Amino acid sequence: MEEKYLELNKNNWNNRVSGHLASDFYRMEAFHAGENSLKEIELALLGDIQGKSVLHLQCHFGQDTLSMARMGAKVTGVDFSEKAIEAAQELARELSIKANFHCCDVYRAPQFITEKFDIVYTTYGTIGWLPDLDRWAQVVSHFLKPNGKFIFVEFHPVVWMFDDDFNQLAYNYFQDEPIVEEVSGSYADKSMQITDTTITWNHGLSEVYQALQNAGLSIDHFSEYPFSPYDCLKDLIEVEPNRFQVKQLVNKIPMVYALTAHPKND
Template identity: 35%
Template sequence: MLKKDLHEANRLSWNAATRAHNSHKGDQARFLREGGSTLFPEELELLGELRGRSLLHLQCNSGQDTLSLAARGATVTGVDISDEAIDFARSLSADSGIPGTFERSDVYDWLASTPPARFDLVFCSYGVIGWLSDLNPWAQGISRVLEPGGRFVYVDFHPVLWMFDEKLRLTYPYSGGHHFAEAVGVGDYVAKSGEGLVHWGYEEGVRDFKNPHPSHGFQWGLGDVINPLMRHGLLLERLEEYGYANGCQILEGMREAPGHRFLLPEGVPEFPLMFGLSVRKPG
């Protein structure tokens, strides 16, 4: 069941966090103008050819990935619940000279109100599923806005990872949509990850950020994600699991590897840290 009141609380938490996050990222417009990209190989490989494709980016945050996709030839629309993120994304598009359409909305409302069969690709990535309170209408909306033959591509941190707290203590259930409230709100993961996430030149920016707004998350397993997509007529093409996390140091003691990846701490048995999937709408 949708919990729109919790989504609204998250909007406030993300507004505060987004200002802190962007304070560390320097001149992002210049970085994009000069051909820089915030994308990782995993999502590009799953997305495939982008030139001439219409692409919807759900939970697009401040638009850096969205505009990196546009620079590769896609016609992009980004949607996010955060006012701060969408305002920044619009400015970033104007300042970088890379075209993109950005709309502020809860993704559920946006998917339900958008004309059907509109996009060749729907995309989302990295830390998005845990903010969604019901995956059935989410999957239904994705299926609805995809053109026949279109694909949904999704890359995120693996649900196994979210069973642990930052000190690698088993803390949360694996799946089932379990709700948990965080009094500290959305944190400054950009400051924590440093140049692993901001590889074009990390800046110190906001120090010791403390979010005044609490946040609410939901635990979803792989089956929780994939089965609603199947129920709404989408066909699974690929499911990948990766033993590293792109750009983000989520656990204490993670080791940075080439390609701005983070590995589990030394001595910890390997388990998947990310997954990627591609599903297709028949047609």
């Protein structure tokens, strides 16, 4: 099972990279000109990261990783997509930004990276690709320095209960089984000519909480937001600048949550 989901999902992510780089969604021209790709929620949680070492898990093609480098951090990005990591390395070269990128499965990262970090960071569309949150939290914990900080921002599990049109509840909140789907296009460009099978998992909030606790982390901050900073789902409307909500569910559902945690050190 593990080999199968990794192969299918990696193929899908490799197929998305060129389309994402060319998409309006990722605003590459503005990024080249110096725009910071990070959004208000994570910027507030990061604060001043000048001189801090940051491990960015599931970094895609490195836009956010390189944004943190521009903010003065020493950055390392990890992603299992070869195409994404090649694009990240190329982008870093083009922009003359110092960054390390590793191509590997999140669960295997401790086999390839020996350093410990001030901040472990992962955001938006990450844990849904992972079957086992205990293993994920152990990886996070493994990489944190004793006084380090974990920063996590993710789409809310309530969002993933709906069908694509947000018209009905299609999935259980408590869904242990993997979701196997044929997906066409991508959130960054719905017209992308790709159709792939993906395997994903819905993880409830208590599962995240328990996994972090089990891995020896203590949660310092937890918040939920009625908006997404990305216009990445069907029929969203911009209720305020860079705050998107589902047209027929404005202020009715949580769309994103964020937390920070630190090692208990007892």
